[in-house]
Amino acid sequence: MEPHRDYLSRLADIDAKVERARVDPEVVLGRAAGLLAGRTGCRVDEAHAHLLRLAAERGDDPGETAADVLEALEDCTPQKPDRLGSLTETALRPPPPAGRRSSPGSFPSSGPAAPSGVPSVVSGWADIVQQVLDAVPGRHIVLMPVRDRNGRIEDYTFAAASPSVVDLSGRRGTQIVGRRVSETYPTLVNGPIWEAWGESIADGLSREVGPVPYASPAERAPVDVTLTVRVRPVGLGLLNSWVRHDEEDRLAERIAQTEQLGNLGWGEWDLLTGKIVWSEGLYRIYERDPAEGPLPSEESDALTVPEDIPLRQQAVEIFGRGETVDVSYRIRVGDRIKHIRTIVDAVRDTDGRPVKVYGIVQDVTARETSRVRLAEVEQQLREHQRSLAAEHRLTVQLQQIVLPIPAAPFDLPGLRAAVRYLPAETASRVGGDWYHAAAADDGSVVLAVGDVAGHGLQAAAVMAQLRHALAALSVTTTSDPAALLTHLNQLLYAGRSAADLMPLTATAVVARYDPPTGTLVWAQAGHPAPLRARAGVTTELDRPEGALLGAFPEVRYGTAAATVVPGDLLLFYTDGLIEHRDRTLEEGLAPVLVTLNRLSGERNQQPLAELLAQLRHANPDDDACILAVRPLPVASDPGGDDG
Amino acid sequence: MDAVSVNPVSDGTLHVVLRGEIDFTKSAWVRKVICDAVIEQRPSAVRVEMAEVAFLDSSGIGVLVEVMRAAWEVNAAFQVERPTARVYDQLRTAGLLAAFGLT
Numbered sequence: 001m002e003p004h005r006d007y008l009s010r011l012a013d014i015d016a017k018v019e020r021a022r023v024d025p026e027v028v029l030g031r032a033a034g035l036l037a038g039r040t041g042c043r044v045d046e047a048h049a050h051l052l053r054l055a056a057e058r059g060d061d062p063g064e065t066a067a068d069v070l071e072a073l074e075d076c077t078p079q080k081p082d083r084l085g086s087l088t089e090t091a092l093r094p095p096p097p098a099g100r101r102s103s104p105g106s107f108p109s110s111g112p113a114a115p116s117g118v119p120s121v122v123s124g125w126a127d128i129v130q131q132v133l134d135a136v137p138g139r140h141i142v143l144m145p146v147r148d149r150n151g152r153i154e155d156y157t158f159a160a161a162s163p164s165v166v167d168l169s170g171r172r173g174t175q176i177v178g179r180r181v182s183e184t185y186p187t188l189v190n191g192p193i194w195e196a197w198g199e200s201i202a203d204g205l206s207r208e209v210g211p212v213p214y215a216s217p218a219e220r221a222p223v224d225v226t227l228t229v230r231v232r233p234v235g236l237g238l239l240n241s242w243v244r245h246d247e248e249d250r251l252a253e254r255i256a257q258t259e260q261l262g263n264l265g266w267g268e269w270d271l272l273t274g275k276i277v278w279s280e281g282l283y284r285i286y287e288r289d290p291a292e293g294p295l296p297s298e299e300s301d302a303l304t305v306p307e308d309i310p311l312r313q314q315a316v317e318i319f320g321r322g323e324t325v326d327v328s329y330r331i332r333v334g335d336r337i338k339h340i341r342t343i344v345d346a347v348r349d350t351d352g353r354p355v356k357v358y359g360i361v362q363d364v365t366a367r368e369t370s371r372v373r374l375a376e377v378e379q380q381l382r383e384h385q386r387s388l389a390a391e392h393r394l395t396v397q398l399q400q401i402v403l404p405i406p407a408a409p410f411d412l413p414g415l416r417a418a419v420r421y422l423p424a425e426t427a428s429r430v431g432g433d434w435y436h437a438a439a440a441d442d443g444s445v446v447l448a449v450g451d452v453a454g455h456g457l458q459a460a461a462v463m464a465q466l467r468h469a470l471a472a473l474s475v476t477t478t479s480d481p482a483a484l485l486t487h488l489n490q491l492l493y494a495g496r497s498a499a500d501l502m503p504l505t506a507t508a509v510v511a512r513y514d515p516p517t518g519t520l521v522w523a524q525a526g527h528p529a530p531l532r533a534r535a536g537v538t539t540e541l542d543r544p545e546g547a548l549l550g551a552f553p554e555v556r557y558g559t560a561a562a563t564v565v566p567g568d569l570l571l572f573y574t575d576g577l578i579e580h581r582d583r584t585l586e587e588g589l590a591p592v593l594v595t596l597n598r599l600s601g602e603r604n605q606q607p608l609a610e611l612l613a614q615l616r617h618a619n620p621d622d623d624a625c626i627l628a629v630r631p632l633p634v635a636s637d638p639g640g641d642d643g
Numbered sequence: 644m645d646a647v648s649v650n651p652v653s654d655g656t657l658h659v660v661l662r663g664e665i666d667f668t669k670s671a672w673v674r675k676v677i678c679d680a681v682i683e684q685r686p687s688a689v690r691v692e693m694a695e696v697a698f699l700d701s702s703g704i705g706v707l708v709e710v711m712r713a714a715w716e717v718n719a720a721f722q723v724e725r726p727t728a729r730v731y732d733q734l735r736t737a738g739l740l741a742a743f744g745l746t
Contacts, residue, residue, distance in 0.1 A: 453701035526738045548708070555738075581664060581697070585733075
């Protein structure tokens with residue numbers, strides 16, 4: 001009785017484990033939440049939260065509260081073992097013996113109601129054998145010898161067949177019952193299997209034939225099939241168990257491939273014998289040499305990472321309740337952490353005690369790792385988007401504070417001016433374009449537009465610096481355009497720091513308009529010249545020399561002079577208006593010139609508003625700033641309305 | 644092809660080749676690649692080959708200015724070579740032809 005004692009001790013081990021897991025507070029809480037959810041129809045997490053709240057209200061430990069709830073809920077259910085007992089009893093009651101499948105009436109093709117030469121006691125025996133074959137797994141056929149008048153065996157009939165038997169020509173076992181072998185499989189007659197049958201009938205001993213090649217008369221049968229037949233004398237007949245070798249190979253191969261494809265493995269633990277069997281895949285997952293044999297369960301348990309031990313505990317508890325376990329946890333194999341999903345179930349005896357434990361294990365590390373990585377990347381992306389959106393908001397706010405754009409044309413001494421800002425379409429490209437239009441201390445008007453290289457917050461900050469400096473200098477220090485640019489260049493050159501990621505340069509054009517004379521004196525720092533439109537003809541003003549701001553410690557800025565008269569339109573712009581990576585600057589400028597020519601050639605009452613409404617971005621990647629002015633007549637005529 | 648390649652100093656000259664579009668999206672990186680090479684190798688001259696540059700935005704012009712200043716820091720001559728007509732126009736507008744050795 002040694003094996004039995006071992007079995008009992010293994011069972012006791014499992015019970016102890018289950019008991020330990022059962023009292024684990026987390027497990028108790030989980031069970032109580034699950035039971036509560038089942039009874040009330042709410043979600044498990046809601047039930048879980050409710051229990052925690054309840055425990056807090058009672059000032060109690062959540063585990064104890066859960067235990068109380070469990071006790072209350074479990075008490076009002078009928079005792080499970082009883083129900084289980086009655087269930088199993090019903091299930092095991094023998095079925096009524098009527099209506100056998102092998103009764104000849106159900107096989108019209110098989111001819112007469114009872115095969116000739118078969119006594120009725122035989123058909124009764126065949127019925128019983130058929131019932132047995134219906135109940136047991138595997139593929140078996142029972143044959144009965146058919147004897148001639150001299151008592152010699154002349155043929156065999158199929159007396160019973162397992163329901164799962166399908167022969168090579170696709171006939172089901174139940175379809176051949178009652179038929180003769182010589183009619184159904186003529187190639188078998190007098191072959192090695194045929195011989196073996198005769199010998200077993202004669203000596204009453206089992207034998208095995210094969211592997212023998214099988215040649216089927218049917219066209220549908222596959223070629224190259226080999227069979228082994230195990231022949232056992234049973235009662236009045238012969239029990240044949242067929243093994244198709246190709247199928248066995250195919251099955252084994254398929255299992256191996258499935259294991260490999262799915263990173264799967266399976267294991268079995270026979271509690272009666274204590275024997276543990278691991279599949280090839282399981283050895284692969286645990287990176288263990290199959291020659292070493294399976295890992296004892298204590299050792300494989302010990303590989304679980306400490307944080308996931310509660311998960312295992314829950315699994316043990318679930319197993320203890322007789323349910324199928326499906327649990328994912330991490331194990332440490334060598335220096336790597338693997339994510340393992342395990343499904344465990346047991347073959348149990350009539351008392352519900354496990355007899356054999358089997359598990360399917362899947363290595364889901366790759367999936368887990370990519371899931372975690374994906375979540376990380378998504379998180380980073382979200383943060384990045386948040387910070388981008390925040391920067392964009394800040395840039396736009398800064399620009400609105402530093403560079404409020406008047407909605408309508410406004411008047412300055414002797415001039416009417418209008419401004420339009422075309423922001424870059426891409427949020428991060430909002431940047432460093434600016435304008436200035438204000439009366440200076442000496443009665444002149446200072447007009448300017450500028451463009452800081454780059455985009456975003458840094459460019460906007462530099463833009464603010466330059467614009468405020470220009471506004472302050474033109475009131476306090478000078479209205480001379482060249483002098484103003486010299487100051488701005490010094491400011492930008494000195495303010496540059498090696499830590500700046502982006503190059504710090506800027507371009508600008510600054511002009512001073514003298515209302516009494518209508519003279520425009522201007523200078524530029526690496527910036528496109530203003531455009532003057534007069535009576536349908538637009539010219540780019542001749543540029544004086546001047547390099548961009550921030551590049552050189554000292555730059556000489558030249559000045560140029562031009563006259564503007566009422567009816568002229570003067571346009572200052574930044575290169576976002578004309579610059580496009582697929583067009584030359586001339587091509588980009590052309591539509592602007594067309595618009596200016598047309599508006600200055602017609603008697604338009606609101607030329608500035610029209611002009612700004614009609615100018616379009618050349619480059620949606622860049623922002624653009626446009627300042628348009630026209631001299632107002634000195635006399636009583638107030639000009640247009642816009643105007 | 645990368646937007647920038649820097650050939651090690653030969654006969655004291657650092658050869659830089661720029662390609663494609665040098666714009667806001669690349670300027671910080673291009674600038675770092677070239678300026679690091681200039682500071683490490685301390686050449687006596689820096690030549691920037693521009694024949695394959697199709698487009699330069701204001702950040703791209705800023706990159707050239709920064710490289711020029713890095714060259715000056717190590718007392719190296721700075722020369723921009725073979726700009727396309729389009730880029731030449733841009734550099735003229737920016738007032739950089741003389742400083743870039745293009746006059």
